Amino acid sequence: MKMPAGAALASLAITACATAPAPAPGEIADPYEGFNRKMFAFNNGVDKYALGPAADAYKTVTPEFARDRVGDFLSNLRSPIILANDVLQAEPSRAGNTFARFGINTTVGLLGLWDAANHFGLERHTEDFGQTLAVWGVDSGPFLVMPLLGPTTPRDLIGTGVDRAIDPLTWVQIDNDSDTDLAFRVGMGVIGGLNARVAFDEQIDTLNAQPEPYIALRRIYSSQRQAAIANGKVDEDAAYEDLPDFDEFEE
Numbered sequence: 508m509k510m511p512a513g514a515a516l517a518s519l520a521i522t523a524c525a526t527a528p529a530p531a532p533g534e535i536a537d538p539y540e541g542f543n544r545k546m547f548a549f550n551n552g553v554d555k556y557a558l559g560p561a562a563d564a565y566k567t568v569t570p571e572f573a574r575d576r577v578g579d580f581l582s583n584l585r586s587p588i589i590l591a592n593d594v595l596q597a598e599p600s601r602a603g604n605t606f607a608r609f610g611i612n613t614t615v616g617l618l619g620l621w622d623a624a625n626h627f628g629l630e631r632h633t634e635d636f637g638q639t640l641a642v643w644g645v646d647s648g649p650f651l652v653m654p655l656l657g658p659t660t661p662r663d664l665i666g667t668g669v670d671r672a673i674d675p676l677t678w679v680q681i682d683n684d685s686d687t688d689l690a691f692r693v694g695m696g697v698i699g700g701l702n703a704r705v706a707f708d709e710q711i712d713t714l715n716a717q718p719e720p721y722i723a724l725r726r727i728y729s730s731q732r733q734a735a736i737a738n739g740k741v742d743e744d745a746a747y748e749d750l751p752d753f754d755e756f757e758e
Contacts, residue, residue: 543652562704583619592634637666
């Protein structure tokens with residue numbers, strides 16, 4: 508019997524969570540480092556020869572003002588996902604903030620093209636189902652680098668699938684035309700990807716300039732996820748324990 512792709516992914520992720528060795532305090536488990544390094548090199552190649560040049564072209568023809576509007580619009584579209592995870596994490600104040608932001612930005616902000624809510628003191632935060640699973644006590648499992656998707660963990664892979672399932676845009680139909688729906692979703696994904704690549708251009712250059720970019724990526728991903736799960740409150744000493752002494756690589 509053929510297993511659906513989503514079920515296969517969930518099964519793989521759960522198995523990895525169960526079999527991964529426990530990491531030392533302050534570290535993230537990386538039992539598949541050989542595979543991860545190959546995927547990291549593959550992703551870097553895709554970025555160097557395809558995504559990076561495409562993002563440069565997009566940046567050239569799109570003014571910063573327009574890119575900001577795209578970013579605000581796409582961020583507003585994620586509000587239902589953030590709201591759902593606020594509720595699942597039993598965070599009523601954050602859920603109220605997300606609900607109010609969505610209402611203000613969709614109306615006053617012209618469908619989210621402007622982050623009008625921020626001017627009213629309602630700052631944006633992000634939540635995803637991977638964070639929700641962490642709040643529920645689910646272990647992250649080992650560090651993984653997936654082709655095109657980049658750094659993640661089994662817990663976050665499952666979270667990504669659930670977030671997509673609860674995203675209203677996944678089920679919205681345009682003129683009941685599947686081809687139009689597909690073209691719309693692909694277009695939104697491409698524009699969002701290019702916009703994000705331009706926004707993170709300097710950070711990517713800084714990462715690749717490190718003596719050990721892979722280890723730096725693993726440390727950055729781990730510390731940022733810890734901060735996100737703790738709603739911005741993280742033990743900085745623990746977050747940076749995985750960072751090697753870069754001076755050793757320069758000798």
